Amino acid sequence: MADNTTHPVDEILPPDRLTALGIQHVLVMYAGAVAVPFIIAGALGLPPETRTMLINADLFACGIATLVQAFGMPGVGIRMPVMMGVTFASVAPMLAMINAGKAANASPNDILLTIYGSVIAAGIFATIIAQFMSKLIRFFPPVVTGTIILVIGITLMRIGIGWVGGGLPTLTRVVDGQRGSFPNPAFGLLDNMLVATLVLVVIMLIAKYMKGFWANIAVLLGIIFGGVVAAALGKMNFGSVANAPWFAFVMPFQFGIPKFEFWSALTMCIVMIVVMVESSGMFLALGEMTGKKVSEDDMTRGLRADGVGTILGGIFNTFPYTSYSQNVGLVGVTGVKSRWVAIAGGVILLVLGLIPKLAAVFAAIPVYVLGGAGLVMFGMVAATGVRILSSVDYTANRNNLFIVALGVGFGMLTLVAPNFFEHFPNQLKPLLESGILLTTIITVILNAFFNGARAIESASAAEPAH
Numbered sequence: 509m510a511d512n513t514t515h516p517v518d519e520i521l522p523p524d525r526l527t528a529l530g531i532q533h534v535l536v537m538y539a540g541a542v543a544v545p546f547i548i549a550g551a552l553g554l555p556p557e558t559r560t561m562l563i564n565a566d567l568f569a570c571g572i573a574t575l576v577q578a579f580g581m582p583g584v585g586i587r588m589p590v591m592m593g594v595t596f597a598s599v600a601p602m603l604a605m606i607n608a609g610k611a612a613n614a615s616p617n618d619i620l621l622t623i624y625g626s627v628i629a630a631g632i633f634a635t636i637i638a639q640f641m642s643k644l645i646r647f648f649p650p651v652v653t654g655t656i657i658l659v660i661g662i663t664l665m666r667i668g669i670g671w672v673g674g675g676l677p678t679l680t681r682v683v684d685g686q687r688g689s690f691p692n693p694a695f696g697l698l699d700n701m702l703v704a705t706l707v708l709v710v711i712m713l714i715a716k717y718m719k720g721f722w723a724n725i726a727v728l729l730g731i732i733f734g735g736v737v738a739a740a741l742g743k744m745n746f747g748s749v750a751n752a753p754w755f756a757f758v759m760p761f762q763f764g765i766p767k768f769e770f771w772s773a774l775t776m777c778i779v780m781i782v783v784m785v786e787s788s789g790m791f792l793a794l795g796e797m798t799g800k801k802v803s804e805d806d807m808t809r810g811l812r813a814d815g816v817g818t819i820l821g822g823i824f825n826t827f828p829y830t831s832y833s834q835n836v837g838l839v840g841v842t843g844v845k846s847r848w849v850a851i852a853g854g855v856i857l858l859v860l861g862l863i864p865k866l867a868a869v870f871a872a873i874p875v876y877v878l879g880g881a882g883l884v885m886f887g888m889v890a891a892t893g894v895r896i897l898s899s900v901d902y903t904a905n906r907n908n909l910f911i912v913a914l915g916v917g918f919g920m921l922t923l924v925a926p927n928f929f930e931h932f933p934n935q936l937k938p939l940l941e942s943g944i945l946l947t948t949i950i951t952v953i954l955n956a957f958f959n960g961a962r963a964i965e966s967a968s969a970a971e972p973a974h
Contacts (some may be wrong), residue, residue: 515799515800516798516799516845516846517587517588517589517798517800517845517846517847518587518846518847518848519845519846519848520846520848521844521846521848521849525721525724526848526849526851526852527852527856528721528725528728529724529725529728529842529844529849529852529853530849530850530851530852530853530855530856531728531853531856532725532727532728532731532838532842533591533835533838533849533850533852533853534591534853534856534857534860535727535728535731535873535878536727536834536835536838536878536881536882536885537570537591537593537832537834537835538873540593540594540596540667540832540834541566541567541570541593541594541832541857542563542566542567543594543596544566544594544595544596544598544599544827545559545562545563545565545566545594545826545827546559546562546563547599547603548562548599548602548603548606548623548827549562551603551606552606552616552619552620553616554616560752560756560864561756561762561825562825562826564756564758564861564862564864565758565762565824565825565826565861566594566826566827566861567857567858567860567861568758568824568857568858568861568862569758569817569820569821569824569826569829569861570591570592570593570594570829570854570857570861571854571855571856571857571858571859571860571861572817572820572824572854572858573592573813573816573817573820573821573829573854574590574591574592574850574851574853574854574857575851575854575855575858576592576813576816576817576820577590577592577810577813577814577817577831577850578590578591578847578848578850578851578854579847579851579854580809580813581816583809583812584809584812584813584816585809585810585812585813586791586802586806586807586809586810586813587806587809587847588791588794588795588798588800588806588810588847588850589794589798589835589839589844589845589846589847589849589850590790590791590794590810590831590832590835590847590850591831591832591834591835591850591853591854592813592814592817592829592830592831592832592854593829593830593832594821594826594827594828594829594830595779595783595827595828595829595830597779597782597783597786597828597830597942598627598776598779598827598828601772601775601776601779602623602827604775605619605622605623605626605772605775606619606623609622617763617764618767620763620825621763621764621765621766621767622766622767622769622772623772623827624763624766624767624822624825625766625767625768625769625772625773625822626768626769626772626773626775626776627766627776627818627819627821627822627826627827627828628766628768628818628819628822628823629768629773629776629777630773630776630777630779630780630818630828631780631815631816631817631818631819631820631821631822631828632815632819633777633780633815634777634780634783634784634811634812634814634815634818635812635815635816635819636815637784638784638808638809638811638812638814638815639808639812641784641785641788641807641808641811642788642804642805642807642808642811643804644788644952645788645802645804645807646804647952647955647956648788648792648952649955649959650896650897650899650900651897651900651908651911651912651951651955651959652911652915652948652951652952652955653789653792653796653896654893654894654895654896654897654899654900654912655893655897655911655912655915655916655919655947655951656789656792656893656915656944656947656948656951657789657792657793657796657889657890657892657893657896658890658893658894658897658916659893659915659916659919659920659943659944659947660786660789660790660793660833660836660889660890660893660944661837661886661887661888661889661890661891661892661893662890662916662919662920662923663919663923663943663944664833664834664837664882664885664886664889664890665883665886665887665890666923667834667882667886668879668882668883668885668886668887669879669882669883670875671704671875671876671878671879671882672700672701672704672876672879672880672882672883673695673696673700673701673876673879674692674694674695674696674697674700674874674875674876674879699741699743700874700876700879701876701879703734703737703738703741703743703874703876703877703879704734704876704877704879704880705880706733706734706737706880707730707731707733707734707877707878707879707880707881708730708879708880708881708883708884709880710726710729710730710733710734710880711726711727711729711730711841711880711881711884712884714726714729714730715841723842724842724843724844725842726841726842727838727841727842727881727884727885730880730881731873731877731878731881734873734876734877734878734880735873735874735877738873738874738876738877743874744872744873744874745872746869746872751868752864752865752868753864753865754863754864754865755862755863755864756862756863756864757862758824758825758861758862759825760823760824760825761823761825762825763825766822776828779828780814780815780818780828782942782945783814783828783830784811784814785944785945785948786830786833786942786944786945786948787810787811787814787830787831788807788811788948789944789948790831790833790836791806791807791810791831793833793836793889793892793893794836794839796892796895796896797836797839797840797845797892798839798845799845800845810831814829814830814831817829817830833889834882834885834886835850835853836889837884837885837886837887837888837889838885840885840888840889840891840892841884841885841888897912900912905958905959907958907959908958908959910954910958911951911954911955911958912951914950914951914954915947915950915951915954916947918943918946918947918949918950919943919944919946919947920943921943921946922940922941922942922943922946923943929941
């Protein structure tokens, strides 16, 4: 039990609660965590055993990066309930590297080494500029923060809706180094949506009628219920569990010494700028949800952990890391603010990376089982943004309406029209295709234009120190 001086973020819960809550966090992020290595392995045409190794390495590195962020090291880690996973912002640049490597007749191994070199370089870059990026926090008053968090929640809803439908409406296939899309015939099946609905109903019933610990693990219980229903319908395939080995080492530099190519590294550094801006929004959202104000020093440590996690990713044969927004929503749903839950989740990820058979059990849960939970969690993120925006003065300063309106509008560009920036230079696409980044840039600029930098500085100076 925490004493009166212990903030809920630092409260250490009993082991049984930590384990259950940690598993809940892992289940929420698992599908996203393994998706990127799966995509890259497919694009390179790697054999199944290498693909499995990449996924194990990813889970292992997820665990380390999460511990660095949530438990912390000297000068590194925001020490809040943050789960770390591979960022999807890195997929397009890495696929471009793969296509360029194939055009130059490079082997898959050499292409991977170039990718890992760029990942390590980007991690070093992010670690160096973290202190500078954190100074921008003064440009994030409530009208900016609330709009960004609202767009994060709306953006995540696309993932949740995809989960309900059973994945993605369209699937991407890489043929001869070129990506193509085709309709997913399994998307939107009624029985899948029925299971997702049942999960949602179970979570709502538990939240309403249960108290304490049971209410805190409502999402976990809903997912377990959905898994049982899916198994009863014959929709869970445990073949991969039987074929997976019990134990696997994750060796650093498994493919050899990374290769550092300037343009590849530069592209990945741009990706890390996007990641750090998005992470800033996640940290601010967590600060609102946990009641712990995020200071400039906190922001520096959190962004630096993104960089350190990315360096570790390159070392352990995986990719750039970021703070997972899916899990921010889970904090809002459960009300559990303790960072030790994320630490427990990090340990579980480490174990999953070392025990492929156990990881295969998690992988056997159909994505639509997560769908009902996703709608709740991601909606909670959006609701947090609405709550922050409700405190903004629109009567005395009508210009705040323009900031919110255009911030949300720009954030929706790529969400509503994924090919909106199709004809823009490829070098700009990592920046333009992130709706969260566009919202951040637009709201910061408009706030400075309408309200002035002095007003921002005054508001920042007026805030009590933490």
